[in-house]
Amino acid sequence: MTLPFFVYGTLRPGAYNHDRLLLGRTVVEEEALLPGTLLHDGPGYPYAVPGDGTVTGTLVTPAPEAYAELLAVLDRMEGGAGYERTARAALRVRDGAPARAWVYLAAPGTPLGPLIETGDWFRRRPGPAPDAPRTP
Template identity: 35%
Template structure:
């Protein structure tokens, strides 16, 4: 049985290089994030070269993993994703509910800034790790 999160922990949905086995595997952060389960969100995944970017909403689906993270990990993820308070960074930090099995979890999701996807190809499978 997993411990209940404290008020200082949050959940994050990761869909690209932060997934287990990815080049920025979230397990490298400390305190170590706890894998809660796999999930799918509505959105479109774009190929940005060495990493993907998600645009939330619409008919498409994006495959990812959900982790319970401490505030210090959230701060490090914000830096990695280039989140800026004025909304001009590479990614925008959003919040949405993600179904993980039968449980609905409120999660952070890093959405690519719309200006970064022009001319980029979509990943129709919605899975960064799926073969092309």
């Protein structure tokens, strides 16, 4: 199934892994929300989990010729960091339209850090942390 990706941490535009993995390999990037989800801080990157909240992120549509490779790279990277890929309904900010997307949620048993009440990892605290390097 070919779906866009809902990204909410280091894969968002301007952050370290976006620039390293996605920059120049997407056709559309638009602000989006993921309802029914809570955001927790992690060891240099956030974890989303099902819950009574909304996470802020970006809906990223890879270029067709890059899709299979990006899916494999993201599955490998995120799977090694305690995430599982699942399909969820995101909402486009510009018009509120729903969009089914792949999202990487924390796998069961993954230790979670503090709740990020804003639901936006970029707004969790001041400083340049969203651009910090991440170990795949």
